[in-house]
Amino acid sequence: MNVTETLSQGLKREFQVVLNAADLKTRLDDGLQGLQGKARINGFRPGKVPVGHLRRLYGRSVMADVVQNAVNEANQKIVADHGLKLAFEPQIKFPENKDEIEAAMEAKGDLAFTVALEVLPKIELADLSDVALTKPVAEVPDADVDAALERMASSNRSFSNKGEKAKAEKGDRLMISFVGTLEGKPFDGGTGEGIALDVGAGQFIPGFEEQLEGAKAGETRTVKVTFPENYTAQHLAGKPAEFEVTVTEVQAPEPVKIDDELAKAFGLESLDALKTAIREQIGRDFATQSRRKLKKSLLDALDGKYTFELPPTLVEQEFGSVWSQVEADMKDAKKSFEDEGTTEEAARADYRKIAERRVRLGLVLAEIGEQAKVQISDDEVTQALVERARQFPGQEKQVWEFYRKNPQALAEIRAPIFEEKVVDHLLGQVKVEDQTVSREALFADEDADAAAEAKPKKAAAKKAKKADKAEDSSGDDASV
Incomplete structure (x- = not known):
């Protein structure tokens, strides 16, 4: 040869x-x-x-x-x-x-x-000794705990019959039965009996609940609505429909009670225990956002440290993924680039820069992880796979089997674990100082941060798999 x-x-x-x-x-x-x-x-x-x-x-x-x-x-x-x-x-x-x-x-x-x-570019790792980052941290305000208690109490409140002549108002609960038609013909999923509807809660198609305000028990109304363009049932999306709705009962909400009984309804022994649980949950949310902000700062610092040629196909694939999401979002929002104060050409240029940043940082993180011998254990992958399966109630087994039998899909589970471990490794090498901020400041610019956040794509996933192979040879990581 x-x-x-x-x-x-x-x-x-x-x-x-x-x-x-x-x-x-x-x-x-x-x-x-x-x-x-x-x-x-x-x-x-x-x-x-x-x-x-x-x-x-x-x-x-x-x-x-x-x-x-x-x-x-x-x-x-x-x-x-x-x-x-x-x-x-x-x-x-x-x-x-x-x-x-x-x-x-x-x-x-x-x-x-x-x-x-x-081929992948050769990357010389940069010196990070001069990198100093600020980690925003926020205390959980009492107002946030109180607001969460109010929401929980409202969702758990009781309703009582207002009487036959009482008219439905916002905040009331109606027990209804209905038959829906498209162009005069019934359709699948358009019929319901004994359905609870909270007036003003926005649980039904836009315009449905408003047309039942003022209704009495025993009254039948014709409700005319149009299904949203992005409705989950494609055969109904964007189509006008009529519903013959019969109100069987009008119920008024009982006063909200925030006490030990509310806590017991959620499986806790006292109101103080419920408050503590809420504060801890909000605290975890704050910690997650704080980590996200810190990671964004770290990636910004890395982005300023590295300049090298990027594999064209990797960039094109990443841009294609980003751009398809942009187009889908624009379509769902029924907006044009002109509505956003830009042009398609300018938007493409901006999102290509985002794609290039993602590829560049993905390669950098992969190289750092490889040189640092970052490893992913079988238990870590299993736990992540369990969490993914939980996102599909009733289909957990199918999801589990799909990932276990599809190496490429499983690599998508492993890659974020690899990335987070590399980030942890890097945070141990740079200076990090906590800065107390308000809740509003902590969550400010969240959308912008998410748009710029790098994801280690295929090249990084490949290197993550290489790191795993080292584990396989040592017997620490079982093959999946």
């Missing part, structure tokens, strides 16, 4: 691989001889089928395996000999001349093909 580099431009490489006819024939003969002891053909004793006969029957199939093995061998040789780290799987291009291919398949001519590669 003769391998010659034909292109070295930036992060792109191309190699010409030539497998001469004699080598092809040797490999083909070896394959046929290996088949000879296995083949079971009528008229021949086991292991006695002539090689020439096997060649007529299976020569093309064996040669296909020979070619595939040669491609794999060439790829491994190229990577090993040149010390390359691939951004993507190699792209193989065979000759377009059919006669040339046919001759090679018969081992009567050389097989020549091109291997095109896109």
